[in-house]
Amino acid sequence: MDAKKNSIIGNSERRVDAWGKVTGSAKFAADYSLPHQLYGKVLRSGHPHARIVSIDVRQAANLDGVAAVLTANDIPGSRVFGIVVKNQEILAGEKVRYMGDGVALVAASSVEIAEAALGIIDVVYEPLPVVSDPEYAMKEEAPRVHPEGNVFVHHKVRKGNIEKGFASADFVIERTFRTQFVEHSAIEPEAVLAEPAEHGGVRITGSIQNLFSSRRSVAAALNLDLNRVQLVQATLGGSFGGKDEVMTSMCCRAALLVRATGRPVKMVNSREESMLESYKRHPYVMHYRWGARKNGAITAMEIRCIADGGAYASMSPFVTWRSVVQATGPYACENVKTDVYAVYTNNNYTGAMRGFGSPQVNFAIESMMDELGERVGMNPLEVRLRNCFHRGSVTATGQKLDHEVSLREVLQKAADGIGFPEKWKRFREADGGMHRKGVGLACSYRGVSLGAEGADAAEAVVSVQTDGSVIVSSGVTDMGQGAGTQMSQIVAGVFGIPVGKVLFLNTDTNRVADSGPTVASRGTIVGGAAAKNAAEIVRATLLDVAAEMAGTSPRELAMEGGFVVRSADGTRLASFGEVAAECFEKGRPMHGIGWHRSPKTTWDAATGQGDAYFTFVYGANAAEVVVDTETGKVDVVDFVSVHDVGRAINSDAVRGQMIGGVAMGLGYGLLEEFILEEGVPAQLNFDEYLIPTSMDVPPVTTIIVENEDPAGPFGAKSVGEPTNEIAAPAIVNAIFNATEKRITELPANLERVRLGHALRRPGPRGSALKDDGQSLPDLSCKIRPEKL
Amino acid sequence: MNPTITLSFTLNGRPQRVDVSPNRTLLDLLREEIGLTGTKRGCDVGECGACTVLLDGRAVNSCLVLAPQVAGREVVTVEGLAPLGTLAPLQEAFIHHGAVQCGFCTPGMLMSAKDLLDHSARPPEREIREAIAGNLCRCTGYQQIVEAIEDAARRTHEAR
């Protein structure tokens, strides 16, 4: 089918779920209730690291209104879960490893009673030494969070010979960059409603991002077959990667309480509980050392990154793998040595968050690129254009880019949009003054979908009703990003019917096949391709039937405007609904099961070489800032975001992703920092953890570049994450342009911009020791998990 | 220990009588006692704005209003913006401009916008941004929301 002729693809169709969301009728997880439901609450650890000596729940269990009090010993099946490393406990048994660990559960007739019961559970702890600094955690003498040692990931990339590379360099630039813990800050806190199911299992409706992996853990914890555990996704109030493992643990806990009481159990996190327990974006310490020539060419890159994994492995192996693949940025270099480690500490564990290991390294790479430009006398645009990949370039992992590499195009458009390099030169030469202006540039390449992380396939089911309306269900979830709308558009496009005729169902584990996680911006590209396949299966049948009706060949027919038409002259032969009805009469199948598997990727863990992703996307951001040099306050006053999305299925939705991504990146660059002091969170609500308001985000100019990619449905590629990964470096580079100060630690808050460093409350920082560069054990992580 | 009190007030244009413990907030009352779940709970400390409703015509955080404080007063929630099955111009504009993503901030955002447009016919962009500054949104970056409010103001103004 010719997508170009298709008016639905590329259109800014209204979101299929918008009506419910503007009228208040959309049901989010916490909006569900059942008669006689109980309220579940979790007693969380009061220590970042401690041995549990004893837990006495007798008094709590006897409290009026309490239906159950459970500890780890009450779990019939597996007590641990984890997508890569199964070492996260549903309830801590022997010891607690961070402040958010749960030690006991209560179900009671009201939240107040449940909370009162938590207060009289007597837990005796023996505090253990806390390790909170990831560099210190790598040392032999550091306290161990898990028995196998603290370094649990070591990814490498080896290309060429860096000794030679540095030897041929005219100079070396060496910098250390640090990033912070970041809270996902979905405005909806985590919630589930779990209930006993008729068939003896459990049904859970909740704000769950990856239903299939959560289901596996619930089934294992309760010793149930997977088919007895039904997880249904409620309308999801934002996730950004943040409703995965924390939801798995909530699902397991709620299911245990259902099993213990035989009654429905509702669990809703307060914001404080959410911030205390949930995983964060990884803080990174990044040592970058580049050798380069006077002409701006980069001869060697030596990169060493340490990610703070916190108390559990979670997605760290995958997050850091994306970092190792993309650590050089989209810049040509023959000699590369990259090492990325993830280590356990007693901080909040860290996992998936929009960007997934790229915002950290992009901050370092794009800062380095500006430093290189400074050194060789090129402006930031020139130095990028000189070094960036083009079609046919070979990446650090040895992958040849044989698709349209649009870096020059996106960079030039971003530069033109903000007035680069004219403004850059003018601001640089401007006299001082209190308020100084600056512009900054950043670009990136990003591997699409999971890459060599794991099997990358998804299912969609398209079912045509006898009146011509259509139901689409998918194993890929809509988290608010609009995947449902885009899948509906794709299906409507195949059938040539209005999007309003298509209903998208939220994911239900018992009605569609396991489609892997909705992560890595794969919603549209993988889920959408599956939906397209499914619709095309039904379309073929419907065209067959229509051909019989019209006494012609299906090859002569097309579907458009709600009708089956003769391709040659557009004559309408029958409405889509009439053909559907006829199809039913004839007993022909009216549903299609679509399956899409992404192209193969390869990876050799020993050398870090391979075709890591089946395709890449390219983007560039340009920021203009005003820096108040007296207070350190930075205002972003203009912003241009340019992304090659392959093909925009829904341009309004793409624009929404682009602006939202910039806003989140602005928070990362300037405001947000989840501070832990020796493992203890210093802020637990939005009064102290500051995300950007409407007054902080400037109007963003969005430029969508479309170089269709054969790998995606209708040529589309991913958009959710690339939009979020380069705003911070663009802003930091703009601060440099304004002040000639290089910010090497995020966020660039008042103190860092004014003083060049953060203010630190005095206190014992025994774990903040310098790394002595001692050799590390080889822990090449297995990339492909047994199941994903 | 905590006897309930009987509370009468106007909710979405209709008289409402309900028994409530005085230590419940207006947000608790709406969501848990009355069952109007359109108003959302995001932080419970008046920072996120997801629970915004109109109290006597002005936007307030319902998590920071004690339930008995609304006795005799008028409360409007997202469910009261338009008759069932129809959309108010603001709601139309939010859909039309792609101002809705996950939708969790949307009800509160609409109520802040409603307060603004009820008191200012054609607010400039700056005023719109100020009016929704107490409503955090993590998805949109606010721009399409601002555009939607501008458009709703224009359409409402032209209809007058």
Next chain:
Amino acid sequence: MRPFSYIVAGSVQEAVAALHEHGRDARVLAGGTDLLVEWRHPGARVPRVVVDISRIESLRDISLEGRDVLLGPLTTHAELIRSGVIRSEAAFLASAASTIGSPQIRNRGTLGGNIMNGAACADTVPPLIALGARVTLSSVDGERDCHLSGFYNKPYTTVANPNELLTQVRFPALPRGTKSAFTKLGRRNALSISRLSVAAVVAVDETGVITDARIVPGAAQTVWKRAMEAEKILIGNPPSVALFAEAGRVVSGVLIRETGRRWSTEYKEPVIAALVRRTLEKCFAVND
């Protein structure tokens, strides 16, 4: 939130009677924007009795009595911002109110609440102290007046007795031609608590010499006070950027002398000086 008894006071008499009866067990509730946040925390000190004064209409108005501005404590921040009286007689108080929280908070939070809660970052207090505001406390025993400058012992602690109710805030309107300004530094542009703030008042006579100067830093000390040493430098001199900068340095020096050098001094020292200078400059700016 732990349970409590709830009393609606229909009048000042009813409110003070309830406070008299319950003393330390009672807490006065107005807009609730601070108290409800405080009470919902587990382990919070929730009072046994809540006395809701939000319906006492007599505590709500803004008026002029001669050259004195009278403010009811139930005046919301939004009402302060919209008030013609405030805008003409004490413009910087309206500016300060407009920086508080969000529209929702300003629609609900009250001046009296801001004063009585006594957080070090309360934004209406520095301008009120610069204005020489006095507060009236009422109880069953009668009324007493206090200067706001002597009202606080430390953050969150006032000299008011548990049986006393704040019933009025009063200050002399700024003389015609007197200029005022408020500057707040927050981490973001809305929903922001003061990292530091400065309220300032300056009057210049016909010869161009400063005759009155009042500077009150906010969020900088344990209790608010006028920066008298800096004010003295200004008086008798013609306004100039250099003079304002000097005043800023003096304010900063005095603060450090009083609080000692701490981990945050490195930042506050230069920044409070800059904010003082800017606020004084703003007094003379055309558009403020």
